Amino acid sequence: MLAAGVFLAPALAMIAMFTVVPFVQGILLSFQSWDGVSPDAPYVGLANYRFVLHDTEFLGSMKNAVVFGVVGLVVANAVSLVMALAVHRARRGAAFFRTVYYLPGVFSTVVVGVMFAWFLDPKIGVVNQTLKAVGLDGLQHNWLGDPKTVLIAVAVVFVWYHWGFGFILFLAGRQDVPQELYEAASLDGARGWAQFRYVTWPSMSHVTGIVSVLTLLSGLQIFGTVQVLTNGGPAGHTEVPTLDIYQQAFQFSEYGRAAAMSVIFGVCLIVLACVQLWVSRRLGGSTGSRAEKGS
Amino acid sequence: MALYALLIAGALEALVPVLWILSGSLQSAEQLYKGTDPIPHPFEWGNFATAWNEGGFSQYLPNSLLYTTASVVGILVIASMAGYALARIEFPGRGVVVGAILVIMIIPLPASFIAQYKLLITLGLANTRIGYILVLIAGGLPISILIMRGFFAGQPKELEEAAAIDGASLLGTFWRIILPLARPGLVAVAVIQAMGVWNEYLMGLVLFNDSSLMPVQRGLTNFVSAESPQQQILLAASLIAVLPIVVFYAVAQRHIISGLSAGALK
Numbered sequence: 001m002l003a004a005g006v007f008l009a010p011a012l013a014m015i016a017m018f019t020v021v022p023f024v025q026g027i028l029l030s031f032q033s034w035d036g037v038s039p040d041a042p043y044v045g046l047a048n049y050r051f052v053l054h055d056t057e058f059l060g061s062m063k064n065a066v067v068f069g070v071v072g073l074v075v076a077n078a079v080s081l082v083m084a085l086a087v088h089r090a091r092r093g094a095a096f097f098r099t100v101y102y103l104p105g106v107f108s109t110v111v112v113g114v115m116f117a118w119f120l121d122p123k124i125g126v127v128n129q130t131l132k133a134v135g136l137d138g139l140q141h142n143w144l145g146d147p148k149t150v151l152i153a154v155a156v157v158f159v160w161y162h163w164g165f166g167f168i169l170f171l172a173g174r175q176d177v178p179q180e181l182y183e184a185a186s187l188d189g190a191r192g193w194a195q196f197r198y199v200t201w202p203s204m205s206h207v208t209g210i211v212s213v214l215t216l217l218s219g220l221q222i223f224g225t226v227q228v229l230t231n232g233g234p235a236g237h238t239e240v241p242t243l244d245i246y247q248q249a250f251q252f253s254e255y256g257r258a259a260a261m262s263v264i265f266g267v268c269l270i271v272l273a274c275v276q277l278w279v280s281r282r283l284g285g286s287t288g289s290r291a292e293k294g295s
Numbered sequence: 296m297a298l299y300a301l302l303i304a305g306a307l308e309a310l311v312p313v314l315w316i317l318s319g320s321l322q323s324a325e326q327l328y329k330g331t332d333p334i335p336h337p338f339e340w341g342n343f344a345t346a347w348n349e350g351g352f353s354q355y356l357p358n359s360l361l362y363t364t365a366s367v368v369g370i371l372v373i374a375s376m377a378g379y380a381l382a383r384i385e386f387p388g389r390g391v392v393v394g395a396i397l398v399i400m401i402i403p404l405p406a407s408f409i410a411q412y413k414l415l416i417t418l419g420l421a422n423t424r425i426g427y428i429l430v431l432i433a434g435g436l437p438i439s440i441l442i443m444r445g446f447f448a449g450q451p452k453e454l455e456e457a458a459a460i461d462g463a464s465l466l467g468t469f470w471r472i473i474l475p476l477a478r479p480g481l482v483a484v485a486v487i488q489a490m491g492v493w494n495e496y497l498m499g500l501v502l503f504n505d506s507s508l509m510p511v512q513r514g515l516t517n518f519v520s521a522e523s524p525q526q527q528i529l530l531a532a533s534l535i536a537v538l539p540i541v542v543f544y545a546v547a548q549r550h551i552i553s554g555l556s557a558g559a560l561k
Contacts, residue, residue, distance in 0.1 A: 003380070003384055003465050004380045004384040004386040004389075006466070007376040007377060007379055007380035007384065007469075008376070008377050008380045008381075008392065010372075010373045010376065010377070011373045011374065011376065011377035011436055011440060012377075012392075014373060014429070014432060014433045014436055015396070015399060015433055015436055015437065017429075017433070018411065018414070018429055018430055018432075018433030018434075019399055019402065019407065019433050019434070019437075020399065021414060022407045022410035022411040022413075022414045023402055023406065023407050023410065025410040025413060025414060026406065026407055026409060026410030029409065029410055029413065034413075082301075083301075083302075083305050086298055086301050086302055086305075087302065089298060090298065090299070090302060093302070096306075097302050097305065097306055098552065099545075099548055100305075100306045100309050100310055101305060101306070101309055102544075102548075102551075102552065103309055103310070103313065103541075103544070104309055104312075104313070106490060106494075106537070106540050106541060106543075106544045106551075107494075107537050107540075108493070108494035108496060108512045108536065108537065108540075109494070109496055109512075110496055110512045110515050110516055110533075110536070111512075111515070111533040111536055111537050114515070114519070114529060114530070114533045115312060115316050115530075115533065116312075118316075118319065118526060118529075118530065119312065119315070124327065124328050124526060126315055129330065133330075160308070160309075160312065164309070165555070168552055168555050168556060169555070169556060169559050169560060172552075172553075172556035172560060173560065206560075207560060210559055210560060211559075214559060217403065221403055221404070221405055223405075223496070223497055224496040224497070224512075227516075228516065228519075241405060242404075242405040242497070245405060245408075245409065246408075246497075246500075246501070249409050249412075250501070255409060255413070258409045259409050259410065262405060262406045262407065262408075262409055262410070263406065265403075265405055265406065266402065266403055266405065266406025266407070267406075269401075269403045269405070269406065270401050270402070270403070270406075273401050274401070
């Protein structure tokens, strides 16, 4: 008992001090007005929430976050899964492909932003220059300046940056599926799609659930890439909640409103994570519970 | 054949943007602003020297090295002790602690960074190295504790029992016998946390005003907004910011990949 206390104390102290206390303080701050400097922060009741819930920029940012989350969930995860199955089947070069596919994932969000800001630049960007060089001048576009294309452009960047992570997890999950299942399935005459549908997919449902949660959450919380690429523009068309919270606090000195946004957004994220884990556990059936016991 | 066409297409998709940045960072301003020729002529190696000097990397890189080392060491020590207690020491409420850590892990950074900033101001730790390191350690702990707990739970108990019979103290046994055996777990935690800390941006952005304290990712955006460098210099600067972690990835990629899987799937 005493020993457990000694071993656990540093961890619990750190987590309590720098994670739990700020989380609770953040909830309190959402009912206060604070400019970031003055020593007192008067309570203002629900004023911050009233403001935030009528703030079209914030509501729009939530909608954009959903776009990034869903694109990540559907497109990035589909790419991750297909490429993981492909690398698993490759006889030669599997290690090379694995290394290369995760390479974008080791870049920082800031650097990814700098890279693609250049590629997509209307004048000196590689994308437009290439279109011009091959005679497709008509397709040149101000990708990040046009409200019609900017969200898609940023979503493509997010997929490029993120799919390697899901790929690594899917590959690990595929390698854990016992070979006997495939032997049994092929005795039953299952080939190609049927093998995938009745062996691979159900056996990997645990991994799929986890990858889905992580991709969805990181899409919803996208920040650095958007800040560098567009800073939420043009005219708020790529505003995302984390950036909005940051701007509300550090540009407009409305820390109470920022905290109210944090609470609303945070609750959404937590609920989503719980729902999705619960769903994938239900779908996972026996696989899910086996993995749980193993952990 | 179709399989390899797909695999190679994937590799090009991942690599071409990276190679393009490399090419752009070595071009002269005229070439970069004019056309699409991917081969630099001549190779402007000076871009990197310019980026290094104007970008202040002689400050930012050592800062990031310090933040990464200090927080990873802190996380390893604290998380391995906690993980061991949760895997091996029977005490009432153990399940509650594990459950609480799982719940805390779900709290997203966007939900707490404003309040963390306020807390650090209250403690007088905003815009300080130690404040940033403490926040990084606390952020990395929950997942690291769970990974370490998984490793300790999988180890045989006999060694500890033998050590206990020899009269070694629990702490002594832990440091001299248990921890060295947990090396794979420690490596997994160290590599994923090192990558996370090196690339951390939001807290570095929020906590530092003083450019002499900024980590490299924050320094890079500082460079962009303060100097608005020419494109080829900016590309060279961003490569300087990723080069250490790319080298680290090349050396430790096996561990990084197994660490990521252990962290997410266990």
